[in-house]
Amino acid sequence: xxxxxxxxxxxxxxxxxxxxxxxxxxxxxxxxxxxxxxxxxxxxxxxxxxxxxxxxxxxxxxxxxxxxxxxxxxxxxxxxxxxxxxxxxxxxxxxxxxxxxxxxxxxxxxxxxxxxxxxxxxxxxxxxxxxxxxxxxxxxxxxxxxxxxxxxxxxxxxxxxxxxxxxxxxxxxxxxxxxxxxxxxxxxxxxxxxxxxxxxxxxxxxxxxxxxxxxxxxxxxxxxxxxxxxxxxxxxxxxxxxxxxxxxxxxxxxxxxxxxxxxxxxxxxxxxxxxxxxxxxxxxxxxxxxxxxxxxxxxxxxxxxxxxxxxxxxxxxxxxxxxxxxxxxxxxxxxxxxxx
Numbered sequence: 001x002x003x004x005x006x007x008x009x010x011x012x013x014x015x016x017x018x019x020x021x022x023x024x025x026x027x028x029x030x031x032x033x034x035x036x037x038x039x040x041x042x043x044x045x046x047x048x049x050x051x052x053x054x055x056x057x058x059x060x061x062x063x064x065x066x067x068x069x070x071x072x073x074x075x076x077x078x079x080x081x082x083x084x085x086x087x088x089x090x091x092x093x094x095x096x097x098x099x100x101x102x103x104x105x106x107x108x109x110x111x112x113x114x115x116x117x118x119x120x121x122x123x124x125x126x127x128x129x130x131x132x133x134x135x136x137x138x139x140x141x142x143x144x145x146x147x148x149x150x151x152x153x154x155x156x157x158x159x160x161x162x163x164x165x166x167x168x169x170x171x172x173x174x175x176x177x178x179x180x181x182x183x184x185x186x187x188x189x190x191x192x193x194x195x196x197x198x199x200x201x202x203x204x205x206x207x208x209x210x211x212x213x214x215x216x217x218x219x220x221x222x223x224x225x226x227x228x229x230x231x232x233x234x235x236x237x238x239x240x241x242x243x244x245x246x247x248x249x250x251x252x253x254x255x256x257x258x259x260x261x262x263x264x265x266x267x268x269x270x271x272x273x274x275x276x277x278x279x280x281x282x283x284x285x286x287x288x289x290x291x292x293x294x295x296x297x298x299x300x301x302x303x304x305x306x307x308x309x310x311x312x313x314x315x316x317x318x319x320x321x322x323x324x325x326x327x328x329x330x331x332x333x334x335x336x337x338x339x340x
Contacts, residue, residue, distance in 0.1 A: 026053035139196035169204030
C-alpha cells in the first residue's frame with residue numbers, strides 16, 4: 001500500500017541490504033479485507049520487519065521513512081477513521097493501518113490504485129433470501145513491485161506478502177487457503193514471478209427479510225387455521241341444533257287421530273253449551289285448539305299438540321293419548337282458563 005515512488009525506493013534499499021549482508025525473510029506484509037453482510041467492512045495493511053532489518057535500513061539512508069505510519073497516511077489519506085496500531089510478535093515489529101469502507105465500490109477504488117493488484121473487484125448481489133458476495137482479483141508478481149532491482153535478487157527471499165479476505169455467511173467456492181481457526185477467512189500468498197488469481201464467493205442469509213416473511217406466513221397460518229376452526233365450530237353447532245330439533249319435528253307429525261280421541265266432539269260441546277258459540281276451533285298439522293274471549297275481552301285457549309312416544313300436550317301438560325286421559329286433561333285445562 002506504499003505509494004509508487006516510496007515503495008520502489010524502499011524495496012531497492014532492501015535489495016541492496018540483502019545483497020550486502022545476506023538477510024532473508026526480513027519483511028512481511030498482509031492486506032486484509034473484512035466484509036460485513038451489508039457490504040461494508042474494514043480494510044487493513046500491515047508491515048512487519050525484524051529489528052535487524054529496521055536498524056540496517058535506518059543506517060543505510062536518512063531518507064528511509066522512520067515512521068511507517070506516515071507511509072499509511074500517505075496511501076490512505078490522513079482521515080479521522082484511519083486507525084494505526086503497532087506491536088511486536090517474536091522477531092518482527094508490526095505496524096498496521098485500518099480503515100472502514102461503506103461499500104464494495106469504496107474498497108475497489110482503494111485497491112485498484114495499489115500496484116500490488118493487477119485488478120480488484122468486490123461485489124455484493126442482492127437476493128430475496130440470500131445475498132451473494134463475490135471477490136475477483138489478481139495479485140501482481142513480487143518482481144513487478146521491485147522496480148530498480150537489477151541485481152537479480154529473488155524478491156520472495158526477503159519479502160513475504162499475503163492477502164486475506166473474511167467474507168460473511170457460508171463460503172461457496174474459493175481458490176484460496178481456508179483458515180482452520182476461522183472458516184470465513186481465506187488467504188492467498190504472493191508469488192515471485194507469477195500473478196496469483198484471487199477468487200471467492202460466499203452466501204449470507206438475509207435474516208431481516210427471512211424473519212419478516214416467516215412472521216407473515218405464521219400470521220397467515222394462524223388466520224387460516226383460526227378461520228377454518230371457527231367455520232367448523234359454527235357448522236357443528238348448526239348441525240347439532242338441527243339434530244336436537246329432529247325429535248320435535250318427528251313428534252309434530254300428526255300420527256294421532258284427534259277425532260278418534262273425541263277431541264273434536266268435546267270442543268264442539270264446550271263451545272255450544274258453555275261458551276254459547278263464542279269460540280272457534282282451529283286445526284293444523286298435528287295440532288288442534290279451542291279459542292275464545294272472556295267477558296273482559298281476554299283471549300283464552302286450549303292448545304292440543306301431538307307429542308313424542310304416542311302422547312299429547314294440552315296447554316303444555318303432557319298426557320297419554322287415550323280417550324279418557326285426553327278428555328280429563330281438556331276439562332282440567334278449560335277450568336283453569338275460565339278461572340283466570
